[in-house]
Amino acid sequence: MFFYLGIQYKLIPLLGIRSKLIISAHVFFMSSTFYIVHHEFKVGKAEKWWETAYGAMAPGGGWDDAVAANKEKGFFNHSANAVTKTGPIYCFWEVKDGISAEEFQEFIDGPSGPGFGQDALMNICKPIDSSLMNGQTPYPPVFS
DSSP, X not given: OOEEEEEEEEOOOOXXXXXXXXEEEEEEEOOEXXXXXXXXXXXXXXXXXXXXXXXXXXXXXXXXXXXXXXXHHTEEEEEEEESSTTSOEEEEEEEETTOOHHHHHHHHHSTTXXXXXXXXXXXXXXXXXXXXXXXXXXXXXXXX
16 A cells, blocks of 8 residues: 655744745555556547547536546546547556456456447556655545
8 A cells, every 4th residue: 555645835833943935744545556558549440539539528428427437436537648649648547446457457448448448449557656756646546
């Protein structure tokens, strides 16, 4: 289990400390793992995938329901970062504690994952070792 170190800059009474700006640290024990997912489009699949993605994100397209359902299953996408319309796309996902890397890969490759069940993406999932950055995570955790 990792921890998240959220740092907030606050001006607080000096309490005998010479610095005028003190960093206040909050430690939360993490009950999740972060992943960077590298998505590459399979040949000829990008255009239909984008049409589906834009349709899903449009009002009434079901995006909010899918995000809520995935979060309930223990998966949360913090951001999707497309380099070009033909790929790659890099996403930051958070996975609730107790879900294995294999289970996450199954989710990412499955119909509830970012491929919309189209078999359009090759997905490479890499867990982030937040201990290398003293517990700092790419985003504040949603699972606690």
